Amino acid sequence: MIQFYYHPSPNPAKIALFLEEAGLPYELVPVDTRKGEQFKPEFLAINPNAKTPALTDGDVAIFDSNAILLYLAEKTGQFLPENTPKARGEMLSWLMFVATGIGPYCGQAVHFSRFAPEKIPYAINRYAREAERHWGILDAQLGKHRYMLGDAYTLIDMSVWGWATRAQFALGDEAFGKLPNVKRHLDEISARPAAQRATALKDKFAFKTEFDDEARKFLFPQNAHLVA
Numbered sequence: 577m578i579q580f581y582y583h584p585s586p587n588p589a590k591i592a593l594f595l596e597e598a599g600l601p602y603e604l605v606p607v608d609t610r611k612g613e614q615f616k617p618e619f620l621a622i623n624p625n626a627k628t629p630a631l632t633d634g635d636v637a638i639f640d641s642n643a644i645l646l647y648l649a650e651k652t653g654q655f656l657p658e659n660t661p662k663a664r665g666e667m668l669s670w671l672m673f674v675a676t677g678i679g680p681y682c683g684q685a686v687h688f689s690r691f692a693p694e695k696i697p698y699a700i701n702r703y704a705r706e707a708e709r710h711w712g713i714l715d716a717q718l719g720k721h722r723y724m725l726g727d728a729y730t731l732i733d734m735s736v737w738g739w740a741t742r743a744q745f746a747l748g749d750e751a752f753g754k755l756p757n758v759k760r761h762l763d764e765i766s767a768r769p770a771a772q773r774a775t776a777l778k779d780k781f782a783f784k785t786e787f788d789d790e791a792r793k794f795l796f797p798q799n800a801h802l803v804a
């Protein structure tokens with residue numbers, strides 16, 4: 577039985593969607609990152625990076641959302657493009673683009689605009705503009721095709737969906753005005769029954785919602801030495 581280490585945030589959402597789409601049986605294991613559960617030794621043994629999502633499958637332990645998506649797609653043979661060098665090249669390019677562009681730049685855009693104790697215009701501008709630029713590239717791709725790789729719904733669409741659900745939080749309420757194709761793609765996927773089940777997982781546990789000093793200590797441990 578797969579064990580899925582979960583927190584209701586964008587990267588775990590991708591895996592929730594895949595598991596629900598594929599109909600794979602799994603046990604949901606909550607990791608309340610605002611309470612520091614990502615630093616428990618038993619979780620670090622699965623993900624030394626101390627972040628969600630992670631997954632175990634028998635003797636397999638795998639972390640990083642896009643690696644997990646590829647693992648599950650290869651395991652099930654589902655939501656993959658055709659097995660040609662051209663199609664695999666495109667798939668890997670977009671998978672890494674979401675992993676290294678969309679996720680980190682959205683994360684830092686949110687951090688500097690909403691959570692950083694000092695409002696630093698240079699950092700806010702740098703990450704907001706780069707996040708917008710990355711989303712613009714996805715919007716252009718989705719302007720050419722219904723889905724990221726063409727006519728078929730694949731793991732890349734799931735990877736994009738995880739972050740598209742939070743695009744307005746990262747880029748501001750007006751974000752979709754400039755991203756009509758991303759919005760159309762988000763709405764279509766969010767209406768799928770599997771996406772609704774994936775979204776509902778957050779209600780299975782009482783995750784901490786307060787963003788208090790304890791949460792800040794666990795989410796931003798690198799700042800401990802800055803506090804007077």
Ligand SMILES: N[C@@H](CCC(=O)N[C@@H](CS)C(=O)NCC(=O)O)C(=O)O
Binds near residue numbers: 585586588609
């Ligand atoms: N590259 C990782 C990033 C994982 C990540 O940043 N996860 C966030 C939730 S979306 C998290 O667990 N944050 C808690 C923390 O940073 O302590 C992935 O794609 O899985």
